[in-house]
Amino acid sequence: MTAEVPGRTPGRPSPRVSAVLPCYNGAQYLSEALHSVLEQTRPADEVIVVDDGSTDGSAELAESFGVTVIRQANAGEGAARNRGLAAATGDLVAWLDADDRWRPQHLAVVTGLLDRHPHVLGAFGAVERFGTNHGILLGHVPGEPAVVLLEAFSGWLHTTIASVTRRSALLAIGGFDESERYSVDFDLWLRLSRLGTFVATDEVTSEWRWHGDQQSASVHRQMAAVYRYRRRFVDQVRAEGGDDVANGLETLLAHLWVRDTRDSVKSRDVATMRALTTAADLVPALRGRQRLGWGVVTRTPTPLLAAAAGLRRSLRAPLGRSS
Secondary structure (H helix, E strand, O other), X not given: OOOOOOOOOOOOOOOOEEEEEEEOOOXXXXXXXXXXXXXXXXXXXXXEEEEEOOOOOHHHXXXXXXXXXXXXXXXXXXXXXXXXXXXXXXXXXXXOOOOOEEOOOHHHHHHHHHHHOOOOOEEEEEEEEEEOOOEEEOOOOOOOHHHHHHHHHHOOOOOHHHEEEEHHHHHHOOOOOOOOOOOHHHHHHHHHOOOOOEEEEEEEEEEEEEOOHHHHOOHHHHHHHHHHHHHHHHHHHHHOOOHHHHHHHHHHHHHHHHHHHHHHHHOOOHHHHHHHHHHHHHOHHHOOOHXXXXXXXXXXXXXXXXXXXXXXXXXXXXXXXXX
16 A cells, blocks of 8 residues: 655645755755755655765765765856756755755645645745744745746745755756856746746745855845846846836836845945945946935835836736636
8 A cells, every 4th residue: 555645635646856955065064954855754756966066075975875966076056956957857856955954844745735736836835044043934925927927036936945846847947047156046936937836835844044154245246146137037028029027127126226225225235235336237227326326225216116016017918827
């Protein structure tokens, strides 16, 4: 007699799940991560660790767990994730970074969401942040395709470690971008949002380790990469004939720049302010505005807010789909 997989609709074939862990010099926390994967109440069908040129014995440590280990010369996060995606054979792919953890029910809960919503591309659990900074990031994602695009562009979709995604969707968009060293997850969810929608739960199923100063030091680089991705995305939408959507995203892009710059000024984050000053060249709606001085960005212009609020209407027609 075959045991039922937790979270699966009885009588429906259970999809295979591939757990993929990219790792670069992650030996300090890798054991925790792998134990959390191997102790799932709904086990992964395969576990793949992609060692991205580590020099701290990460690959050997992973091998001691009896999981599949792929070694490659250091090529960055996007390349490591793509190597794991290429090796994966599951119907679904679940990602975990080498310094983070899943709670025991993660795969059961999140694959259960996909089972109950077969039309969606992926599902998210909520995340608890731990380490030097604590908090819970809820996994709410609205189901309307147009609004999912809005959420993705704004950076409100969930962290990748909380997700389980259909492998076919990941392959359809060509996986992760390998040209950037930062924020490749942001780009992935942005491109996936054009294919369909997602579902989420507010139940915490994964834990994201926050490293404090080390993590904060890269925030301005991540911010710069996010704005490059946003600019490229708007240009792609426009090139494909989606002028109405592109115009709405241009307005939202300006609003996001104002918001981020205002926040960096208030927190006196000089590195991020510099990154945003450079990023302003990627936001045509702001040309000339930032030259008025930093005072102008401590207030959010009402026209920008109004236009951003109306973006949902401009998105709904070209991107919505019948149920």
